[in-house]
Amino acid sequence: MRAAISAIAEKGVAAVRMSDIAARAGMSTGHILYHFGKKDRLLLEVLAxxxxxxxxxxxxxxxxxxxxxxxxxxxxxxxxxxxxxDERYALWTQVLARRHDDADRQLLTALSEAWEERLESILLEGQALGQFAEVDPSAFVIRAVAMLNGLSGDVMFGRPRWQHASAHTFALTALERELRPTGQA
Structure with a gap:
């Protein structure tokens, strides 16, 4: 899997061949094909x-x-x-750019929802302890993930605005501002 993600990040989905991945993994192309069948399945498995x-x-x-x-x-x-x-994000962007059947879309949705559930869990814990404002969890998660996904594109593209500022700090500041309990400066 590590060999596959490295080869994909270096060459891109369109250019990478199963033989490139096999060579990096120290395996035969036939072995890779036996386990994954086709490149689209391999990409999804590597992403998962x-x-x-x-x-x-x-x-x-x-x-x-x-x-x-x-x-x-x-x-x-x-x-x-x-x-x-970033290799992981490069893989996400390249996988999302391909056509997917229902099973593939279900897998991609499950991967995204796992992160959304992690964020909602953090929010609910903070609310239960009185450390976060009482915002609607579903709406907050949608806003937060949309912002983070947009920033991810900027970071991956290498937008100049992030050369002298941190996208991480920007995102965290925005989320903290929204979660600040009423009356706290």
């Missing part, structure tokens, strides 16, 4: 693997966080790409 790995790493970090505010900061850090060309 990548998201599971990232989700596990996020969960481990969140369990060590001292507060919902710290978990929110971690969420933003794990959600946004780290730099232009």
């Amino acid at each position: 693997w990548s998201e599971a790995d990232l989700g596990t790493r996020f969960q481990q970090a969140a369990e060590e966080a001292a507060s919902p505010a710290e978990k929110l900061a971690l969420f933003v850090r794990f959600y946004l790409p780290g730099h232009p060309g």
Whole structure:
């Protein structure tokens, strides 16, 4: 899986061949084809693997966080790409650009919803502790994810506006502003 994501990020979905992935993985092309059948299936499986790995790493970090505010900061850090060309985000953008059948769309929706559920859990924990404002969880998650997805595109594209400012700080500040309980400066 690591070999596949690296080859895809370097060459792009259209240019990468199963033989490129096989060579990086130290396997035969036939072995790769046996397990995945076709490139579209491989891309989805690599994306699912990548998201599971990232989700596990996020969960481990969140369990060590001292507060919902710290978990929110971690969420933003794990959600946004780290730099232009971030391999995980490159894979997302390339997979989303392809045509998908219903099963593929269900998988992609489940991957997205896992992040939305993590964010909603952080929000609800913060609200229960009185640390976050009583905003509608569903509406907040929609707004937050839409903003983060937009910023992700900017980061991946390498927009100059983020050369001297942090997209992570910008996003976290916007979310914290919305979640600040009434009466707190």
